[in-house]
Amino acid sequence: MKTSNVSCFDLVTYLSEKRGLVDRYLDAYLPSEDRYPQQFSKALRYTLFSGGKRLRPILHLAAAEAVGGEIQSLIPFACALELIHTYSLIHDDLPPMDDDDYRRGQLTSHKVFGEALAVLAGDALLTEAFCLMSTKAVTNGLEPQIALKAIQEITEAVGASGMVAGQAVDILEEGHAAGAPVLEYIHNHKTGKFICASVTTGARLARASQQELESLFQYGRAFGLAFQIRDDILNVEGDPKKLGKSVGSDMARKKVTYPSIHGLDRSKKAMEDLVEEAIERLSSFDHQADPLREIARYIIDRID
Numbered sequence: 001m002k003t004s005n006v007s008c009f010d011l012v013t014y015l016s017e018k019r020g021l022v023d024r025y026l027d028a029y030l031p032s033e034d035r036y037p038q039q040f041s042k043a044l045r046y047t048l049f050s051g052g053k054r055l056r057p058i059l060h061l062a063a064a065e066a067v068g069g070e071i072q073s074l075i076p077f078a079c080a081l082e083l084i085h086t087y088s089l090i091h092d093d094l095p096p097m098d099d100d101d102y103r104r105g106q107l108t109s110h111k112v113f114g115e116a117l118a119v120l121a122g123d124a125l126l127t128e129a130f131c132l133m134s135t136k137a138v139t140n141g142l143e144p145q146i147a148l149k150a151i152q153e154i155t156e157a158v159g160a161s162g163m164v165a166g167q168a169v170d171i172l173e174e175g176h177a178a179g180a181p182v183l184e185y186i187h188n189h190k191t192g193k194f195i196c197a198s199v200t201t202g203a204r205l206a207r208a209s210q211q212e213l214e215s216l217f218q219y220g221r222a223f224g225l226a227f228q229i230r231d232d233i234l235n236v237e238g239d240p241k242k243l244g245k246s247v248g249s250d251m252a253r254k255k256v257t258y259p260s261i262h263g264l265d266r267s268k269k270a271m272e273d274l275v276e277e278a279i280e281r282l283s284s285f286d287h288q289a290d291p292l293r294e295i296a297r298y299i300i301d302r303i304d
């Protein structure tokens with residue numbers, strides 16, 4: 001993690017505090033492991049509590065803070081983002097998709113619980129996310145019209161015009177020597193839109209102005225792409241122990257990635273330029289946007 005540009009803001013403490021907030025809420029929200037059917041309840045919790053950076057919820061809360069909002073009433077929304085993210089990881093690891101045995105250093109859900117329960121755990125986490133956003137979030141005192149707009153934005157980012165479509169193209173294009181336009185489509189849809197919506201919905205729920213939303217959209221767009229490029233780079237030269245999963249799988253499956261099209265050096269440069277752009281997009285924000293600035297800088301050196 002780069003610290004050269006950090007003044008008094010402590011990113012490590014910030015991330016740990018926000019992670020704690022999210023984890024406590026998720027723990028209370030989900031059925032306990034001893035609730036019938038116990039094997040399913042265990043599967044629901046297994047991947048969710050197997051680590052993970054909680055990046056999307058933290059970006060959501062940090063964006064709310066950047067526009068001067070309070071975050072307590074946004075915690076259900078933030079947690080819903082993590083539920084959606086976890087469902088996508090469980091399904092992505094399944095044999096008909098990436099067929100991965102390890103994630104975050106632990107056996108994947110289907111290796112522990114079997115494919116059927118892993119599919120169902122993912123299905124349930126996705127469904128619960130929308131329950132959280134539509135009920136708990138609104139009863140938390142959020143403006144219903146704004147909450148509804150945020151739910152639409154998240155749906156668009158993760159559904160048939162977003163993450164799922166990106167995943168579909170990723171699978172359909174395996175081994176096809178796809179070019180830059182396909183790569184751009186996959187990165188934008190599979191990763192970028194969800195990360196971007198995590199930022200903009202946090203700000204929207206905190207009553208951001210149109211101008212603030214536009215700047216944060218641009219921040220999220222640049223951040224999301226930089227994050228995915230870093231992911232592609234880690235799949236080439238990351239440390240499997242730190243990543244908690246194998247590397248080299250993209251090349252083995254002949255997947256189109258930033259390094260496969262642009263090479264490693266140009267990929268690193270593109271990522272650094274995008275991080276710089278993301279930070280630049282926050283130029284009209286005061287110190288309350290420091291967490292967003294530091295989270296963007298953190299991408300460049302992230303190792304997991």
Ligand code: GRG
Pocket residue numbers: 051052053054055056085087088089091092104163164167190191227228231304
């Ligand atoms: C199955 C519908 C469906 C979608 C799957 C998100 C996704 C699409 C697949 C996961 C595989 C992958 C490498 C996606 C790129 C996005 C990405 C970098 C995910 C990992 O996110 P992190 O780093 O994960 O935030 P942690 O472990 O920290 O939660």
